[in-house]
Amino acid sequence: MRLGVLDVGSNTVHLLVVDAHPGARPLPAHSHKAELRLAELLDGSGGIGEKGVECLVRVIGEALEAAEDKGVEEVLPFATSAVREAANADAVLARIREETGIALPVLSGETEARLTFLAVRRWFGWSAGRLLVLDIGGGSLEIAYGMDEDPDSAASLPLGAGRLTAARLPDPLPDPEDVRALRRHVRTEIARVVGGFTRVGSPDRAVATSKTFKQLARFAGEGPRDRRTLSRKSLAAWVPRLAAMTPQQRAALPGVSAGRASQLLAGALVAEAAMDLFGVDEAEVCPWALREGVILRRLDHLPAVAPDHLPAA
Numbered sequence: 001m002r003l004g005v006l007d008v009g010s011n012t013v014h015l016l017v018v019d020a021h022p023g024a025r026p027l028p029a030h031s032h033k034a035e036l037r038l039a040e041l042l043d044g045s046g047g048i049g050e051k052g053v054e055c056l057v058r059v060i061g062e063a064l065e066a067a068e069d070k071g072v073e074e075v076l077p078f079a080t081s082a083v084r085e086a087a088n089a090d091a092v093l094a095r096i097r098e099e100t101g102i103a104l105p106v107l108s109g110e111t112e113a114r115l116t117f118l119a120v121r122r123w124f125g126w127s128a129g130r131l132l133v134l135d136i137g138g139g140s141l142e143i144a145y146g147m148d149e150d151p152d153s154a155a156s157l158p159l160g161a162g163r164l165t166a167a168r169l170p171d172p173l174p175d176p177e178d179v180r181a182l183r184r185h186v187r188t189e190i191a192r193v194v195g196g197f198t199r200v201g202s203p204d205r206a207v208a209t210s211k212t213f214k215q216l217a218r219f220a221g222e223g224p225r226d227r228r229t230l231s232r233k234s235l236a237a238w239v240p241r242l243a244a245m246t247p248q249q250r251a252a253l254p255g256v257s258a259g260r261a262s263q264l265l266a267g268a269l270v271a272e273a274a275m276d277l278f279g280v281d282e283a284e285v286c287p288w289a290l291r292e293g294v295i296l297r298r299l300d301h302l303p304a305v306a307p308d309h310l311p312a313a
Contacts, residue, residue, distance in 0.1 A: 002029065003298065004072035006063055008104060009083035010039035010138025010162050011211070012258070013056070015063040016291050017070050022302050026295050030271075035057040038082035039138040039162030047088035056092070057099045062222040071291060076294050081105045081139025081160060090286050094174045109156020113142035115293030117151045120207050123288045124294055129204030132197070134274050135289060137214040138162035138296040142273065145197045152200050155193045159186055161212050161260075161267035169266055172231045172246050179243050182266065186273045193287035194277050211260060212267035217285045218255025231282045232275040239268050 001021060007014045017030035036059065041052040048056070067075050083089055084106045096104050107115070113135070120133050125236060133151075135142040139160035146152035166181045202248060208217070220238045221230040242250060242265045251261040 001073045001302075002071055003295055004062070004067040004070070004075045005294050006067070006075055006077040006102075007291050007294075008056070008060065008077070008079040008083060010080060010140075010160055011035060011037050013059045013063060013252070013262075014291070015066055015075075016295075017067065017072055019155070020295060020299055022299050023299070025298070026292065027182070030070045032063055032064070034062070037138065037162055037166045037259070038086075040158055040166040041311060042082075042086065042166075045087050046050065046085075048082070048086045048092055051096060053092055057096055060096060060102065060104075061100050064102065073279060074298075076298055077102055077104050078294060079104050080112055080290070081109065081137060081156075081158075081163070083140065084108070085158070109140055109142060109281065110154050112137075112140070112290055113144040113154035113156055114151055116142055116148050116209060116290045117144035117146065117154065117293070118296055119288040119290070119293035120209065120286045121149050122292075123286050124205070124207070130196065130201060132203035132206045132278060132280065133134055133286075134213070134278075134280075134283065135204070135209045135270070136161055136270050136274075137210055141270055143193065143197065143274070143278075145200065153197050155196070157189050159189055159194065159224070159270050161263035161270065164266040164270070165263045168269045174265070176243070179265070183269050186270050187277065190270075190273050190277050197278065202279075206275070206278070206283040207286045208271070208283040209286045213271060213283070213285055215253075215255050215257075215260060215264065216268060216271055221285065222297070226287070229282050230271075230285060232280060235268065235272045235275065239265075239272055242268050 006019045010290040012035050014033040018026040020026040043049040116135050133144045137160045141157045141159040144151040144154040217228045220234045221228045247261040251258040
């Protein structure tokens with residue numbers, strides 16, 4: 001069947017169309033995205049402003065049209081941190097339903113972490129052993145650890161790259177003291193949850209997902225694109241360099257988009273802190289994350305079809 005997963009995230013509204021059936025790897029068929037950076041569009045009350053809501057409704061409508069054009073049989077929609085934590089979330093969701101006809105489920109942070117972990121486990125397989133998964137989004141940081149497909153521990157922290165940039169590093173060239181203050185804040189928040197993970201054992205492999213980690217690994221990592229790794233040592237060396245760059249200069253780095261360049265420093269501070277506090281020397285970047293986890297969970301609930309050549313029971 002052809003599925004479409006509609007991810008209303010803190011940075012983008014992304015429709016990913018895949019051809020899939022139970023037991024097979026989902027094959028991407030089409031991608032439609034619009035960059036809104038909702039995490040940076042909250043008003044003084046913590047709600048999504050009228051302009052942001054109008055843009056959100058419009059791009060969701062466009063994504064649904066694209067899904068119809070591509071012959072999508074079922075759309076799996078969800079929203080994450082920016083909508084989840086908006087002061088006017090209920091009103092925004094009602095407006096979306098009224099104008100687009102779609103009921104938009106809002107995932108909890110822990111659910112995000114668990115679905116991302118599922119995708120990573122399926123990508124690497126059982127032989128990868130105990131996994132520690134780190135995922136930096138626009139609004140939150142998700143952490144998950146475990147041996148099975150459902151992690152033993154999962155947490156979500158309000159440490160997304162877009163959120164932190166808007167709240168703490170609004171200037172294109174931030175003051176060094178603001179960078180130090182953000183570094184302290186990030187490390188304090190992460191340190192509060194480290195013990196809950198480390199007490200259940202050490203991971204066999206650390207994995208990083210999300211656009212932030214992918215961009216960092218493009219210019220600070222090693223290895224081919226499909227097996228790229230990011231070391232804590234390399235990342236630590238890049239953080240002060242990123243702090244001294246303007247967004248335009250960061251956008252000139254390999255793999256960094258102009259739309260995400262302003263968030264890159266905050267994302268790097270979170271990535272470095274997470275790797276340091278969890279004792280990760282090197283993380284492997286996984287191309288699958290939350291969207292693939294949503295697709296895989298849906299496929300798990302479809303009935304399996306037995307091949308014709310198998311004998312009847």
